[in-house]
Amino acid sequence: MKIALDVMGGDKAPVEILAGAYEALRVGAIGADDLLLVGDRERIEAEIATQGQKPVFEVQHAPENIGMDEHPAQALRRKRNSSIVVAAKLMREAKVGGMVSAGNTGAAVAAATLLIGLLKGVRRPGIAVTFHTAGGPCTLIDCGANIHCQPDDLYTYGEMASKYMTGLHGIQRPRIGLLNIGEEDAKGSPLVQDTRKLFGESALNFIGNVEGQDVFSGRCDVIVCEGFVGNVVLKVSEGLGQYIAELFASQVKDHAHQNGGAIWKEVARAILGRLDYAEYGGAPLLGVNGAVIICHGRSDRRAIANALRTSKRFMDADVNQHIVEGLAGGPVLPEPPAATTGDAVPGGVHP
Amino acid sequence: MKIALDVMGGDKAPVEILAGAYEALRVGAIGADDLLLVGDRERIEAEIATQGQKPVFEVQHAPENIGMDEHPAQALRRKRNSSIVVAAKLMREAKVGGMVSAGNTGAAVAAATLLIGLLKGVRRPGIAVTFHTAGGPCTLIDCGANIHCQPDDLYTYGEMASKYMTGLHGIQRPRIGLLNIGEEDAKGSPLVQDTRKLFGESALNFIGNVEGQDVFSGRCDVIVCEGFVGNVVLKVSEGLGQYIAELFASQVKDHAHQNGGAIWKEVARAILGRLDYAEYGGAPLLGVNGAVIICHGRSDRRAIANALRTSKRFMDADVNQHIVEGLAGGPVLPEPPAATTGDAVPGGVHP
Numbered sequence A, B: 001m002k003i004a005l006d007v008m009g010g011d012k013a014p015v016e017i018l019a020g021a022y023e024a025l026r027v028g029a030i031g032a033d034d035l036l037l038v039g040d041r042e043r044i045e046a047e048i049a050t051q052g053q054k055p056v057f058e059v060q061h062a063p064e065n066i067g068m069d070e071h072p073a074q075a076l077r078r079k080r081n082s083s084i085v086v087a088a089k090l091m092r093e094a095k096v097g098g099m100v101s102a103g104n105t106g107a108a109v110a111a112a113t114l115l116i117g118l119l120k121g122v123r124r125p126g127i128a129v130t131f132h133t134a135g136g137p138c139t140l141i142d143c144g145a146n147i148h149c150q151p152d153d154l155y156t157y158g159e160m161a162s163k164y165m166t167g168l169h170g171i172q173r174p175r176i177g178l179l180n181i182g183e184e185d186a187k188g189s190p191l192v193q194d195t196r197k198l199f200g201e202s203a204l205n206f207i208g209n210v211e212g213q214d215v216f217s218g219r220c221d222v223i224v225c226e227g228f229v230g231n232v233v234l235k236v237s238e239g240l241g242q243y244i245a246e247l248f249a250s251q252v253k254d255h256a257h258q259n260g261g262a263i264w265k266e267v268a269r270a271i272l273g274r275l276d277y278a279e280y281g282g283a284p285l286l287g288v289n290g291a292v293i294i295c296h297g298r299s300d301r302r303a304i305a306n307a308l309r310t311s312k313r314f315m316d317a318d319v320n321q322h323i324v325e326g327l328a329g330g331p332v333l334p335e336p337p338a339a340t341t342g343d344a345v346p347g348g349v350h351p
Helices: A015-026 A041-050 A072-078 A083-092 A105-116 A151-169 A190-200 A227-259 A261-275 A301-316 A319-327 B015-026 B041-050 B072-078 B083-092 B105-116 B151-169 B190-200 B227-259 B261-275 B301-316 B319-327
Strands: A002-006 A035-039 A058-061 A096-101 A126-133 A136-141 A176-179 A206-210 A222-224 A283-286 A291-294 B002-006 B035-039 B058-061 B096-101 B126-133 B136-141 B176-179 B206-210 B222-224 B283-286 B291-294
Touching: A002 A015, A002 A083, A002 A301, A015 A035, A015 A041, A015 A301, A035 A041, A035 A083, A041 A058, A058 A083, A072 A105, A083 A096, A083 A105, A096 A301, A105 A283, A105 A291, A126 A151, A126 A227, A136 A151, A136 A227, A151 A176, A151 A190, A151 A222, A151 A283, A151 A301, A151 A319, A176 A190, A176 A227, A190 A206, A227 B227, A291 A301, A301 A319, B002 B015, B002 B083, B002 B301, B015 B035, B015 B041, B015 B301, B035 B041, B035 B083, B041 B058, B058 B083, B072 B105, B083 B096, B083 B105, B096 B301, B105 B283, B105 B291, B126 B151, B126 B227, B136 B151, B136 B227, B151 B176, B151 B190, B151 B222, B151 B283, B151 B301, B151 B319, B176 B190, B176 B227, B190 B206, B291 B301, B301 B319
Parallel strands: A002 A035, A002 A096, A035 A058, A096 A291, A136 A222, A176 A206, A176 A222, B002 B035, B002 B096, B035 B058, B096 B291, B136 B222, B176 B206, B176 B222
Antiparallel strands: A126 A136, A126 A283, A283 A291, B126 B136, B126 B283, B283 B291
């Protein structure tokens, strides 16, 4: 199954989006037959020529574009030939299995819910963002797909992110924490307390309530929260990372002449690279009947290439199949597929 | 009016708490007559002798201690001779005007609400934490005093933090942002949307919805949110700061021999000092009829000294009087007092 790449979405579209497609091909994250470019055909062909590349990918014409600030549901209705709507319809018709977009996140979520359809047992999809921590990757779900949640929605998030961490990161029985303002059982809102009971009665590897610092502590592999809180956590982390990067840059400027700039730059890269969520391959919208990967609006070619890799690995690992089985109380996941234990993904041609 | 210092509360009590009192005296943040030490008299006197200090501060005996994990309301009832309860009662009787505690936060909030009493017009107190940003201090309220809020509680938070920023940081007409998951008016939960309307109709300097990254962007002086979200933001920031500090330490270790350790340490201090909330003088519990400053449980002497400074400046600037006037639709704050324009606080003896 191919991956539909929304060439028109994002602050740096179409230049960096297309460059990302060729970057993914170059590093073997995808094969040429894995990708379907969705967007304005003329602009795509012109930009490919400008970049000095060969037109190796299939193109699906979609002349309209949904702006970053447009109202999601309205835009879906009005712009039926937009890249997001066209890609979502291809997915509904099972003509593609994956979709990568750096466009309007709300529109991507709405398209997934209204046009593609959700997995059996899922009422609300959730955006899962993976943070680097001292103890390995930690996935926070939901980072803003929905702000009206019931306890069983939060439970579903935990089940879905758990299967995602097994499928893509090879983590068996991921440790799931519930984001709260204290670890004691009695802490938190009714939503959190009722969700804790659901997790406690489940077969999932639930470690109990966790606090904000645990996003980076390495104590758990999955942290569940409702979308308002998750979105704030994501953006606070981005804002603090950006602030630290600026502090660091000014310090490097002040001191580099004393110590040789090369080492400073190496250190800055080592530290700030850990905070650069673009490196981590986009955020899956879990619960949708497909491998939908949402990218930051400011994504560059590297971020797009990584998101394409994530979408392909998501399909190869049958994450959605495992989610449906998990939600149905089905069998426990078998050993993870070999491709998920490292970053190397088999390239080559996939039908 | 004196400040009651809870000598028994905190991970490093009583050693660092008492050391903080003497540090505050040494740097002129307070005078000897400004302080009342509340705790076990024998332990206090022994520790002062151990530290080689003179017993210059008045002591109020309070032999019991509320542990960091005790249930707040139960502990208040059971431990009537605990340092927090004794300090709160002294404040209710107007025998002290300020209170600093690094003990059980929930107990301090409960004591403030149940024993001290709230300001006229305030239904719920809020914890206000000030973050350093590229554009100056930014105060986030509420960081976890309450998780059950109505729109008018959030509005009150904005009014209170605004007066606090004027009184302590000399910021006229502080810019107030409402924490949301998008800037558009239609975004967010009903709580946030209804609160936005209240701010929009007020005379406060409301700049509209802001997002998580704005805690560090310098766009606003005050950010308002409900306590669950604020607590998570505070702890995520602490966790990320800690993680970056560890990354930095390992890089410094790897590279210091190549570049001379002194400069590295200087840079680390310059960057990480900005993330060290201990430097910022504790978090006022706004809305209480007194200058109650809550400190992190792991506070050291420097944090305690800064919190004592904050408590004194809070009283000197008549912040609570301005809050009450603001909530009553009273007069706009006059020019800020001279003491609030910098970090230098007049020391000396205050009755």
